[in-house]
Amino acid sequence: MSLLRTLLGSFRSARLRLFVLAVATLTLSACAGLLGGDPLRVSVAGIEPLQGQGLEMRFNLKLRVQNPNDTAVSFNGISLDLDLNGKPFASGVSDQSGTVPRFGETIVSVPLTVPAFAAVRQALAFAGAAQSGQFPYTLHGKLAGGLTGTTRFSDQGALSLPMLGTASQ
Numbered sequence: 001m002s003l004l005r006t007l008l009g010s011f012r013s014a015r016l017r018l019f020v021l022a023v024a025t026l027t028l029s030a031c032a033g034l035l036g037g038d039p040l041r042v043s044v045a046g047i048e049p050l051q052g053q054g055l056e057m058r059f060n061l062k063l064r065v066q067n068p069n070d071t072a073v074s075f076n077g078i079s080l081d082l083d084l085n086g087k088p089f090a091s092g093v094s095d096q097s098g099t100v101p102r103f104g105e106t107i108v109s110v111p112l113t114v115p116a117f118a119a120v121r122q123a124l125a126f127a128g129a130a131q132s133g134q135f136p137y138t139l140h141g142k143l144a145g146g147l148t149g150t151t152r153f154s155d156q157g158a159l160s161l162p163m164l165g166t167a168s169q
């Protein structure tokens with residue numbers, strides 16, 4: 001407290017003291033509000049094919065974004081990268097904007113582009129994954145904008161593939 005008095009006492013103007021105190025209060029309250037929030041939960045909700053150009057493939061990836069916090073999260077853009085089997089596979093961006101309500105969720109659509117070489121690389125790696133029946137994926141991305149700035153997220157899992165040579169009864 002004596003440090004605060006010393007700092008405030010060194011300012012000659014009452015307006016300047018009030019301004020510094022207001023800025024300090026707002027800064028501390030903003031930091032307190034940003035800390036302690038739980039990370040957003042992002043999962044793949046669906047995927048649909050889109051028209052591609054040349055040899056590339058395109059998909060519309062639907063993400064379910066859940067906000068487990070008591071304040072809404074606004075965003076005005078999204079960027080993501082999808083890795084399959086530990087290798088880069090697809091990426092996408094969208095300028096979609098919206099708000100994930102407090103203790104709520106929303107669906108965000110992002111067009112993904114799969115370059116031709118990434119598709120060929122994954123096709124060659126498919127044989128190894130088919131033996132285990134699992135195809136691991138990792139999704140990394142960020143929601144841009146809002147008062148909190150950029151919010152990063154990630155999701156990972158494995159796509160279960162039917163075992164080759166076995167028939168369902």
